[in-house]
Amino acid sequence: MNQIPERLARVRERMRAAAVAGGRAPDSVTLLAVSKTKPASDILAAYRAGQRAFGENYLQDALPKIQALRGNDIEWHFIGRLQSNKTAEISRHFAWVHSLDSLKHAQRLSAQRPADMPPLQVCVQVNLSGELSKGGVERADLAELAAAVARLPGLRLRGLMTMPDPGSDPAAQRAVFAALRKLFEELRAAGLDLDTLSMGMSADMEAAIAEGSTMVRIGADIFGART
Numbered sequence: 001m002n003q004i005p006e007r008l009a010r011v012r013e014r015m016r017a018a019a020v021a022g023g024r025a026p027d028s029v030t031l032l033a034v035s036k037t038k039p040a041s042d043i044l045a046a047y048r049a050g051q052r053a054f055g056e057n058y059l060q061d062a063l064p065k066i067q068a069l070r071g072n073d074i075e076w077h078f079i080g081r082l083q084s085n086k087t088a089e090i091s092r093h094f095a096w097v098h099s100l101d102s103l104k105h106a107q108r109l110s111a112q113r114p115a116d117m118p119p120l121q122v123c124v125q126v127n128l129s130g131e132l133s134k135g136g137v138e139r140a141d142l143a144e145l146a147a148a149v150a151r152l153p154g155l156r157l158r159g160l161m162t163m164p165d166p167g168s169d170p171a172a173q174r175a176v177f178a179a180l181r182k183l184f185e186e187l188r189a190a191g192l193d194l195d196t197l198s199m200g201m202s203a204d205m206e207a208a209i210a211e212g213s214t215m216v217r218i219g220a221d222i223f224g225a226r227t
């Protein structure tokens with residue numbers, strides 16, 4: 001039994017309702033369907049229901065699905081932790097990276113992006129929870145990294161991404177999203193041409209949209225819980 005089209009429709013409806021509740025246009029938020037650990041058949045079910053952007057965390061898990069679905073009009077987003085030995089493949093197979101948090105990885109992705117492809121679109125991930133185990137650049141280092149990334153020819157800096165601590169309450173989620181939005185506005189005021197706030201997952205999508213998210217990354221609420 002495949003409930004993906006119904007779940008997808010429900011997520012899209014929640015996104016519209018949250019946007020309208022925040023005084024924004026109903027279609028002002030983009031949906032990234034996070035398909036990590038799920039089979040290509042699930043991605044195809046969402047694709048047939050109109051979904052085009054899919055997010056993956058693990059290169060080895062993603063590559064066979066990207067191969068299997070070649071020929072479809074899918075935009076692949078890499079949202080997992082970056083490792084130096086994976087940047088070449090990521091730069092070849094993805095349209096976006098949301099989890100950029102070091103200049104070293106940025107330089108590798110830029111240099112390795114094939115010349116016949118458009119620049120790789122990237123968001124810098126910011127660690128606003130203070131947890132050292134988590135990915136993301138520290139707030140104090142963001143402006144310098146963003147400026148350097150914006151100058152790399154193989155990349156196009158689109159915006160910022162963050163994740164609140166899992167299980168944090170709605171007020172804490174909103175505080176993290178509001179902080180990311182403030183950093184985003186500061187970078188724009190400093191002259192960077194950014195248009196993307198990648199924030200909001202299944203558990204905190206409404207809080208993220210209330211704070212200005214332009215792209216939510218939704219996995220479980222579309223594809224079901226991961227085992």
Ligand SMILES: *Cc1c(COP(=O)(O)O)cnc(C)c1O
Pocket residue numbers: 034036057079080163201202203217218219220221
């Ligand atoms: C898994 C994941 C998501 C989706 O989370 P859900 O709770 O399944 O909606 C979004 N963003 C990142 C970076 C993830 O790793």
